[in-house]
Amino acid sequence: xxxxxxxxxxxxxxxxxxxxxxxxxxxxxxxxWSLGKDSNVMIWLARKAxxxxxxxxxxxxxxGKKFREMYQFRDHYAVEWGLDLRVEPCxxxxxxDPTLPPxxxxxxxxxxxxxxxxxKFGFDAVVAGIRRDEEATRAKERVFSPRGLEGDWNxxxxxxxxxxxxxxxxxxxxxxxxxxxxxWTELDIWAYTRREGIxxxxxxxxxxxxxxxSLGDQDITFPVASDAATIDEILAxxxxxxxxxxxxxxxxxxxxxxxxxxxxxxxx
Amino acid sequence: xxxxxxxxxxxxxxxxxxxxxxxxxxxxxxxHGKSTLIGRLLHETGGITPQKLDQLKAISARRGMPFxxxxxxxxxxxxxxxxxxxxxxxxxxxxxxxxxxxxxAPGHAEFLRNMITGAAQADAALLLIDAAEGxxxxxxxxxxxxxxxxxKQVTVVVNKMDRVDFAEPVFxxxxxxxxxxxxxxxxxxSAVIPISAREGDSVSARGARTPWYEGxxxxxxxxxxxxxxxxxxxxxxxxxxxxYKFDDRRIIAGRIETGELEVGEEIVFQPSGKxxxxxTIETWPxxxxxxxVRALEAGAPAAITLDREIFVERGEIVAKPSARPxxxxxxxxxxxxxxxxxxxxxxxxxxxxxxxEARATVAAVxxxxxxGHLSTFEATGIGRNQVGEVELALSRPIAxxxxxxxxxxxRVALEIGGRIAGGGLVVSVLDxxxxxxxxxxxxxxxxxxxxxxxxxxxxxxxxxxxxxxGLSGSGKSxxxxxxxxxxxxxxxLVTLLDGDTLRAGLNSDLGFxxxxxxxxxxxLAEVANLLKGLGHIVLVAAxxxxxxxxxxxxxxxxxxxxEVHVSAPLAVCEARDPKGLYAKAxxxxxxxxxxxxxxxxxxxxxxxxxxxxxxxxxxxVDRVEERLVxxxxxxxxxxxEDDAGL
Numbered sequence: 001x002x003x004x005x006x007x008x009x010x011x012x013x014x015x016x017x018x019x020x021x022x023x024x025x026x027x028x029x030x031x032x033w034s035l036g037k038d039s040n041v042m043i044w045l046a047r048k049a050x051x052x053x054x055x056x057x058x059x060x061x062x063x064g065k066k067f068r069e070m071y072q073f074r075d076h077y078a079v080e081w082g083l084d085l086r087v088e089p090c091x092x093x094x095x096x097d098p099t100l101p102p103x104x105x106x107x108x109x110x111x112x113x114x115x116x117x118x119x120k121f122g123f124d125a126v127v128a129g130i131r132r133d134e135e136a137t138r139a140k141e142r143v144f145s146p147r148g149l150e151g152d153w154n155x156x157x158x159x160x161x162x163x164x165x166x167x168x169x170x171x172x173x174x175x176x177x178x179x180x181x182x183x184w185t186e187l188d189i190w191a192y193t194r195r196e197g198i199x200x201x202x203x204x205x206x207x208x209x210x211x212x213x214s215l216g217d218q219d220i221t222f223p224v225a226s227d228a229a230t231i232d233e234i235l236a237x238x239x240x241x242x243x244x245x246x247x248x249x250x251x252x253x254x255x256x257x258x259x260x261x262x263x264x265x266x267x268x
Numbered sequence: 269x270x271x272x273x274x275x276x277x278x279x280x281x282x283x284x285x286x287x288x289x290x291x292x293x294x295x296x297x298x299x300h301g302k303s304t305l306i307g308r309l310l311h312e313t314g315g316i317t318p319q320k321l322d323q324l325k326a327i328s329a330r331r332g333m334p335f336x337x338x339x340x341x342x343x344x345x346x347x348x349x350x351x352x353x354x355x356x357x358x359x360x361x362x363x364x365x366x367x368x369x370x371x372x373a374p375g376h377a378e379f380l381r382n383m384i385t386g387a388a389q390a391d392a393a394l395l396l397i398d399a400a401e402g403x404x405x406x407x408x409x410x411x412x413x414x415x416x417x418x419x420k421q422v423t424v425v426v427n428k429m430d431r432v433d434f435a436e437p438v439f440x441x442x443x444x445x446x447x448x449x450x451x452x453x454x455x456x457x458s459a460v461i462p463i464s465a466r467e468g469d470s471v472s473a474r475g476a477r478t479p480w481y482e483g484x485x486x487x488x489x490x491x492x493x494x495x496x497x498x499x500x501x502x503x504x505x506x507x508x509x510x511x512y513k514f515d516d517r518r519i520i521a522g523r524i525e526t527g528e529l530e531v532g533e534e535i536v537f538q539p540s541g542k543x544x545x546x547x548t549i550e551t552w553p554x555x556x557x558x559x560x561v562r563a564l565e566a567g568a569p570a571a572i573t574l575d576r577e578i579f580v581e582r583g584e585i586v587a588k589p590s591a592r593p594x595x596x597x598x599x600x601x602x603x604x605x606x607x608x609x610x611x612x613x614x615x616x617x618x619x620x621x622x623x624x625e626a627r628a629t630v631a632a633v634x635x636x637x638x639x640g641h642l643s644t645f646e647a648t649g650i651g652r653n654q655v656g657e658v659e660l661a662l663s664r665p666i667a668x669x670x671x672x673x674x675x676x677x678x679r680v681a682l683e684i685g686g687r688i689a690g691g692g693l694v695v696s697v698l699d700x701x702x703x704x705x706x707x708x709x710x711x712x713x714x715x716x717x718x719x720x721x722x723x724x725x726x727x728x729x730x731x732x733x734x735x736x737x738g739l740s741g742s743g744k745s746x747x748x749x750x751x752x753x754x755x756x757x758x759x760x761l762v763t764l765l766d767g768d769t770l771r772a773g774l775n776s777d778l779g780f781x782x783x784x785x786x787x788x789x790x791x792l793a794e795v796a797n798l799l800k801g802l803g804h805i806v807l808v809a810a811x812x813x814x815x816x817x818x819x820x821x822x823x824x825x826x827x828x829x830x831e832v833h834v835s836a837p838l839a840v841c842e843a844r845d846p847k848g849l850y851a852k853a854x855x856x857x858x859x860x861x862x863x864x865x866x867x868x869x870x871x872x873x874x875x876x877x878x879x880x881x882x883x884x885x886x887x888x889v890d891r892v893e894e895r896l897v898x899x900x901x902x903x904x905x906x907x908x909e910d911d912a913g914l
Binding site for chain 2: 052
């Protein structure tokens with residue numbers, strides 16, 4: 001076995017361990033499916049952890065502004081993979097903090113949609129596909145990350161996490177974010193997607209010299225210049241690029257602290 | 269903003285597919301220059317994106333500050349404001365043969381929990397010392413924690429050599445002091461390197477101003493670190509994470525911490541001591557016929573089926589019968605402690621070892637270590653950010669190894685008030701070799717002066733436990749009370765133990781968390797068993813929703829245990845709602861209420877099922893009584909020996 005395969009095996013083993021710990025310790029868990037490459041890998045890992053089953057609901061907090069290809073993908077694979085899919089709408093823009101910059105404000109709808117969905121179903125844990133290498137504040141995350149009653153994240157008071165012992169005790173009304181692929185990189189995601197043959201939304205592949213590296217709402221997500229039309233070509237591109245993965249996500253760049261403000265308020 | 273993206277692989281001597289990933293934590297006293305070294309390393313390995321550099325320069329300019337390499341890491345606003353790293357960040361870059369994840373752990377004492385979180389993930393460590401300040405308390409404390417956390421590969425970097433004019437004697441004095449300190453902990457520094465991170469000496473290129481130094485540069489030292497592998501050469505340890513029954517398979521799931529496992533092997537579960545043979549190793553997607561997985565190595569996720577149905581649960585450790593872990597009731601632990609509450613004799617904790625958890629009480633504080641000087645002293649407690657050795661008494665046996673025997677199953681995390689607040693190495697397992705809970709040596713159970721046969725002669729029955737389980741409102745107490753009246757009327761020795769009644773007194777210290785519910789059940793079972801031994805027919809009415817907990821009750825009580833599932837549809841129970849609890853649960857006033865937002869696990873093979881929506885109470889009592897008769901609990905004629913005795 002090659003070193004690269006061993007690395008993927010180690011990443012996979014760690015994620016499976018996290019999934020099983022979360023499922024064993026939490027009462028009502030749901031997985032957040034953003035339909036992107038990361039959450040598709042996450043669903044695959046859940047099926048590995050639970051031997052072909054996803055024994056908890058899969059929730060799509062829908063802004064209503066995703067790409068057509070994303071909705072098609074969702075509806076097709078929810079059936080094929082036997083998922084207990086819950087689609088939950090986000091509240092309209094008018095209800096969101098108007099002091100936020102425009103794209104950030106738009107993205108914050110998802111935070112509010114998530115809060116409403118958590119209340120509706122009483123989930124005590126949500127599994128989210130964030131990664132440390134995506135963005136600087138995500139690098140600070142724990143694998144099990146307790147959130148306050150408002151879904152807020154207190155980055156200064158996080159309890160320690162070591163030897164795969166996770167903090168799962170919550171005050172009433174609070175919830176836990178579980179991050180099974182926190183330790184993966186964008187390159188790992190693609191290498192694993194290729195090895196396992198995980199389905200991919202075609203928007204990630206180059207058309208007319210552009211492709212999406214990260215998928216979000218249509219109006220605040222932009223493609224990057226790229227000729228990569230296959231996973232192999234994406235892997236080759238990522239090995240040399242110096243452009244950050246989220247460069248096409250408008251809300252990250254409006255203000256120095258816009259993404260951090262989103263996350264402290266409960267954004268993923 | 270991504271943290272750091274990959275460098276150009278084509279210029280590197282080792283191909284991507286053959287590169288090892290190594291996680292390295294960088295620790296040391298605050299202000300000794302960690303962030304500057306990391307910034308410099310990133311720059312010299314080509315790992316900084318142009319956007320990132322531009323962004324940081326722009327921020328510096330906006331704030332009217334000169335650009336510093338350390339700005340790279342201070343990516344959270346809070347950090348920039350305070351000028352210290354408050355949490356663990358991870359930075360990726362490449363050396364000639366390694367992909368490196370550099371974990372930047374905060375040096376400030378206040379953030380020790382974050383240093384520990386960072387260091388515990390690391391394969392190796394860089395310990396940074398300011399040449400002008402020398403070895404400080406925090407340097408030693410971090411060194412000590414590396415030892416406790418099990419980080420074996422350590423390189424020491426003596427930074428800011430420019431501040432001491434690159435003077436060899438200054439460096440040698442620090443080198444000797446730190447090497448001796450680490451050696452005292454059993455840690456060997458692979459190198460001690462004199463550098464200037466700010467000016468770039470000996471980071472990637474050999475420093476011209478330290479001609480007397482012949483060791484590796486920082487980059488060379490990083491390139492020499494190896495990934496820490498799951499130990500395959502130790503005996504098998506597979507902690508059980510869960511037992512799954514999603515389909516017709518009953519799957520034991522976990523991860524192999526050490527050793528190897530093969531289909532067809534005999535295994536033992538500790539602490540229960542149950543044995544079985546591995547029937548299959550399950551994987552998904554299903555492999556083609558003939559390509560099934562037959563063996564697993566250390567580090568691999570495991571999902572196995574067994575050749576027989578045995579009751580095992582999360583927390584047990586699978587081993588081979590010839591080399592099994594201890595079933596520990598008392599352990600001595602060398603630990604670090606991070607909570608404000610002092611750790612003292614009597615402090616109540618939750619101890620977590622692999623996937624097991626047990627209540628733990630500090631039985632003794634043996635020593636407190638001042639890691640600043642590596643001296644030990646007698647003290648009554650271990651304060652915040654101190655280390656020391658304590659003895660923990662556990663509420664139930666858990667499988668454990670001494671750390672020297674198996675590092676993965678010889679360490680515990682300690683939780684207080686629902687938060688992980690400490691952790692440590694199992695120095696020794698003090699008693700409890702066998703599978704039975706071990707009672708303290710000073711306790712000798714006193715046997716009763718009255719014999720079983722004398723009791724049977726008087727009461728005409730054996731001791732027994734009838735355990736009524738079911739939803740709230742299903743009619744458990746009603747049935748139990750009617751049965752109590754019936755048995756009393758026939759001169760039986762009958763005792764009703766009601767879950768709620770016991771909660772009012774004996775179990776008033778317990779809440780409704782999973783752990784507390786389990787403890788509540790254990791106490792009910794122990795009390796019931798005690799009374800059974802004294803000839804009582806004990807009637808227990810308790811929701812007891814967990815199949816696993818009921819399984820433990822069955823084990824504690826042993827023979828003449830009757831599990832009676834008092835069953836009625838949820839809607840019926842909710843309509844009855846004798847205590848008004850369903851209404852409260854629906855209104856959200858009670859959380860975790862069985863049947864509403866917590867599951868009731870229906871008994872698979874109870875001795876009896878009474879459907880209270882179909883049978884009235886007297887008929888239900890008849891059924892239970894018949895079952896007891898059938899099992900021979902009642903002795904209708906006195907035994908001959910009893911006559912002789914009178």
